[in-house]
Amino acid sequence: MTRAGFGLLTVILLANEASGQVPRANDAADIPRSAAPRPRMSPADMAVMRQPLQPIEKIARDMYVIAGGGGNSIVRVTGKGVLLVDAKNGDKETFDLLVGQISTVTRQPVRFVINTHGHPDHAGNNGRFEAAGAVVLGQDRSAAHSIEPPPGGQAPGPPSRVFHEQKIVRFGDATIELRHVVAHSDGDALVYFPDRKILATGDVFTTVPSMAQYASGGSAYGLRDALERILRYDATVIVPGHGPIVSRSVIEQRFRDLDIFLARVEAGVRAATPKEALLSSIKADDISIEPMGFTWNSPSQLDGLYLEVSAKIGMKP
Secondary structure (H helix, E strand, O other): OOOOOOOOOOOOOOOOOOOOOOOOHHHOOOOOOOOOOOOOOOHHHHHHHOOOOOOOEEEEOOEEEEOOOOOOEEEEEEOOEEEEEOOEOOOHHHHHHHHHHHOOOOOOOEEEEEOOOOOHHHHOOHHHHHHOOOEEEEEOOHHHHOOOOOOOOOOOOOOOEEEOOEEEEEEOOEEEEEEEEOOOOOOEEEEEEOOOOEEEEEOOOOOOOOOOOHHHOOOHHHHHHHHHHHOOOOOOEEEEOOOOOEOHHHHHHHHHHHHHHHHHHHHHHHOOOOHHHHHHHOOOOOOOOOOOOOOOOOHHHHHHHHHHHHHHOOOOO
C-alpha cells in the first residue's frame, strides 16, 4: 500500500452474496442524514487480513495456493522452475516461510514472479526473489507503488520487467495471460492460467470489504468493469487477493451490488446532496456494500468517489 493508503486495508471493494435489481437514478431513498461514525473493519475481516502464512494447498495439477502472510500467492511448478504470483509481505520471516512451503512440493527454485499490483502485501518480497535470481514482472504503473514504503516499513522494490496492457508469458510448460485493469489501483493485473482455468484477481476482488483505492489511482467504475471482465474468463477456480477461493456466482453478485451502489451514488450527486451527507443518504439494506463502512467513508475515499461520479455524469463537484 502507498504511504497515503490504509495499511492492511489494501483490498478491492466487493459485496457479499445479496439480491437486488439495478435501480433507476431516482431510487435513492429519502433516508435521514447523520454524521458518519468512525468506520472500522469487522473482527472476522481483520482476521483474514492478519492471517499468518498458511500451509500450501493444491488446487490443480502442478498448481497450489498459499494464503496468509499478505495476499494469496499462487504457485505453478514447471520443469523450468517455479512461477509465483504475488510475493506477500516484505519481511525475511515471511519470505523464508513462503519459500519453505514451496519446498514441500518441489525442489525447483522460484524463477519467475508476477505481481498482481505493487502494494507491499503482494509485492513485498520482490527484492528478495530478485536477489535469489528470479525475474519479477509487473504492470508498468504498479512499479510506482512498489517503490513507496508503507508506514514504518520498507518499499517492496519495483519489478525487474514491466508490461503495459496485455502480455502472454510462456514459462516452462505454462502459458499465462496478463491483463491490465484500473480498479483497486491503477496498476492492477488479472493473471489467468488457461490450461488449468485458474484466475488470480489480486485485490481487484477479495472476500473482505475493500475499495477502489483512490490514493493508488483506483477507480470505482473501473472496479465494476474489472469484475465484469473477470466473468468473461472461462475460469473454474477464482483466487482472490485475500480470502478463500470463490465461485463465479460470488463475482456476479458483487458486480451487481457495486452497479446498484454506483447508480445510487449518481442519483445522490444529481440531487445535489452535499458531499458530507452523500454516503449516509444511500439506500443499502438490499446490498452488502456498506456506504458508511471503512471502504468509502474516509475523507480521501469520499473525495475520490464524489469527484469520479461527478465527472462520470457530467456535473461539477
